[in-house]
Amino acid sequence: MAETTQKHYDVIIIGSGPAGYTAGVYTSRAKLSVLIISGTLPGGQLMTTSEVENYPGFPSGIFGPELMMNMRQQAERFGAVIVDDEVTQVDFKQTPFKITTHSETYDSDAVIICTGASPRKLGIPAEQQFGGRGVSYCATCDGPFFKGEDIVVVGGGDTAVEEATFLTKFGKSVKIVHRRDTLRASAIMQEKAKENPKIEFMWNNVVTDIKGDKKVATVLLKNLKTGKETTVKAGGLFVAIGHEPNTSIFQGQVELDDKGYMVLKENTRTSVEGVFAAGDVHDHRYRQAVTAAGFGCMAAIDVERWLSEKRHSNNKKK
Template sequence: MSETSNHRDVIIIGSGPAGYTAGIYTSRARLSVLIISGTLPGGQLMTTSEVENYPGFPTGIFGPELMMNMRQQAERFGAAIVDDEVIKVDFKKRPFTITTHAETYTADAVIIATGASPRKIGISGEQKYGGRGVSYCATCDGPFFRGEDIVVVGGGDTAVEEATFLTKFGKSVRIVHRRDSLRASKIMAEKALANPKIKFSWNSVVTDITGDKKVSAVTIKDTNTGKESKITAGGIFVAIGHEPNTAVFRGHLDLDDKGYMVLKDHTRTSVEGVFAAGDVHDHRYRQAVTAAGFGCMAAIDVERWLSEQRHGN
């Protein structure tokens, strides 16, 4: 196919650590690269304050700054970036077709790095009070809840980590968990159970969030007795997992029962020429550094695959 302004060797869908790292590697390999950033350019790290565990930054770095650095690095090597959202794909034939709100593009290879989004409870008041007491990121919003009674929903590592972090700011932190014991790793669970500022509501679920201009109370239901009780809370942090951002690929690529991308042979999806990297398939680690690592792997796999297609083995 002749090169047109809307054709690239590689299109990368998504722009977190995985997407930007894939962009750095593919463009540095002299491939023509387009990154389509998605609805939140930079991904989840754009809503994170300080990142202390990304290698190379001994005093930490703010999430948005780290993402802007990665974006500029990808652009330095020649990657083009458009802040738009993919609404349709056609992977039935090559070159592949990618449609956004504004344009239609074609590519010889695609890397999907659309990440995952926090899972919501799906109850009354949750959406209404979003940004007014309901949060999905303790490191982003914790300082806004100084001196408040805070509720954390969940019982895994994320919930326990968020609850522990929030004790720096809140008057009290209550973990509401639908089971009778934490699912978090032993060391984190022990730390939380020993913390005098953390209380627990076992075998319980949140059924309602109420307030005036912001959250002032949360209704909790005991799953054993069915009894409901309303507790005072200035904030509620939801930490019950993530949903992979794969809706647009359903029916085009193999997904598992939770919607995560199914990979074979490292970064390859079920369609030859389409690769994936980061939280869109990785529900185990979900770290910026592992997402970046997957972005590197996908880029190298794409480069080799394109070379095989063009020059044979």
């Protein structure tokens, strides 16, 4: 963690991960003074994943934490200051903007919000134990690791059905476990899944436990109507019950949609002039490391142009 006595910055980036670190690389290379406040999990969701095979430039794959450390060092190389602290409060009602952490208050002319989103968890103890060892929250990221396996997908919405369909390309079989007896997914998605010979539905069921030695081997289910318990063989468990954007501290400060995601007005601009957003905090469609990095780049370019225009007009007024 960097120590900084500086309290004012051209831009403060809230959150790390691919979006935050990429924004840090671009803004600091543009000769802006940059502070990145990393948040509770420096590096974001990739810090809890094992191998990343789909990030361009790494033909043999790279471990998530290693990729994030590389990005962090790259941002620091160009002069970004990174503090491992958590933002507890923001004030976007006045300029410069005020950002308060557990230990300090900083201010800045611009802000990029890169706090991401967290996958909703099942909430059972074994889930954490098998994280990265058979339990996954992203089929696009991890599907190819489960070739020839029996796979369980939990959820009943579009994401769950889409992920289950995608996983049939790799898995031997895919069971969709849903706590109700009907899906929330769109009709066309349901139709495709029901026609797929590899997909089986486990209605009115919830996952109560996960068993295995070094990785997931079986999943325990309980039928909510009959109380019957079933053990199903599974080499992988994909949890697809939605994501929660990490935006609670921004309520009342910037416009959020009904699910709590940042609303972008133009490019990466939020409802507040000078406040920008990048990555999973607004993107509930793609949710990939590479798209988050892309949004980080876009937000940085938008910030640099916005600051440049603002300063140019201020100089003209003098």
